[in-house]
Amino acid sequence: MELRQLTYFEAVARCGGFTRAAQQLHVAQSAVSAQIRALESELGVTLFSRTTRRVTLTAAGARFLEHARAALSELDSARGEIAELSDVLRGRVAIGATSVLGPFDLSAALAGFHGRYPGVGLTLRSGLIATLLGRLDSGEVDLVLGPIHDDLPARFAAGQLATESVVLVLPPGTRPITGLSGVREKAFVCLAAESGLRAILDDAAKAAGFTPQVLFETSSPASIRELVSAGLGVALLAQSAAERDGPPIQICRLEPAPAHPPIGLIQHREHRLTAAARACRRHLLESAA
CATH class of the missing domain: 1.10.10.10 (Winged helix-like DNA-binding domain superfamily/Winged helix DNA-binding domain)
Structure with missing residues (x-):
């Protein structure tokens, strides 16, 4: 036959x-x-x-x-699968990622993807979520990993990878506290005013009955930790960032804990992903699962 x-x-x-x-x-x-x-x-x-x-x-x-x-x-x-695999093996993928990804291990996930598709070129760009979404708009990156805020524009589609929590971080040796009102008179360290973390801080402080005095602005969660460790202020920080290796800090879990948006994988609805980018997206979601 x-x-x-x-x-x-x-x-x-x-x-x-x-x-x-x-x-x-x-x-x-x-x-x-x-x-x-x-x-x-x-x-x-x-x-x-x-x-x-x-x-x-x-x-x-x-x-x-x-x-x-x-x-x-x-x-x-x-x-169709063989044709797509052929396209994947010749492709490149550009990924944007914030430094806060909760428990999701991006390095391990990308290592697994490279093991499956060693011929695919990978580019990794870091930054704040607003910057990365701009790069997603312009086509500089294919996928973005970062917090999925409630005001994510409708032109983006997101799938959840992990959950994240917010903690209060104090200089080392400081007496632990459980309520944000306990640091209302302290100087705060935070990201820029347009960042999601600043919005979390403003909302949490408002709920506690005060306006935070942000005297030190920085560009990354890692530098927030460094400034707090040096005694220049206190800060709200993603738990995953606070628990990484780094300069010593005092971590306090607040009651009630400020909400942190879930960590997700974001793509542009109007931009067709290449075969390599589709394969990478599938792998990242499988890794999270």
């Missing part, structure tokens, strides 16, 4: 005749008829009832059609 015979058989069944099937297949009608006769001979059954006016499937032909279409569908799927 040959693939060509299955293709011709399915075309005759779908078109309702040999002539129309031959026209659609761009082959001679005699070639179609010969292949169908050879297929019937091999199977030992008649697949079509032929009259001068019409061609219809026999009971055996109708049953065989189900299997033929399933086989052709599987073959088309296999061809």
Whole structure:
């Protein structure tokens, strides 16, 4: 049994005749008829009832059609997967990631992806989420990993990777506290005013009945930790950032704890991902799961 015979058989069944099937297949009608006769001979059954006016499937032909279409569908799927794999192996992926990713281990996930697709080039850019979303808009990056804020514009689609918590960090040796109001008179260290962390701080302080005095602005959670460790102020910080190795700090879990947006994988709805970027997206989501 040959693939060509299955293709011709399915075309005759779908078109309702040999002539129309031959026209659609761009082959001679005699070639179609010969292949169908050879297929019937091999199977030992008649697949079509032929009259001068019409061609219809026999009971055996109708049953065989189900299997033929399933086989052709599987073959088309296999061809598509092989073609996509070929595209993946030649591709490049640009990823933007914030420094706060909760418990999600991006380095390990990318190492796993590289092991599966060693020929794919990877570019990793870091920054604040607003900056990275701008790069996603411009097409500089294919995917962004970072916090999914409630005001994420509708042009972006996001899938959750991990959850994150917010803690209060104090200079080392400071007496622990459980309420944010306990540091209302302290100087705060935070990211820039347009950052998500600043919004979290402002909302939490408002709920505690005061306006935080941010005397030190910095560009990364790591530098927040350094400034707090040096005794220049206190700060709210993502728990994952506070628990990393670094300068000593005092970590306090607040009651109630300020909400932190989930960590997600973000893509642009209007930008079609390359085969390599689609493969990377699947791998990152699988790694999170």
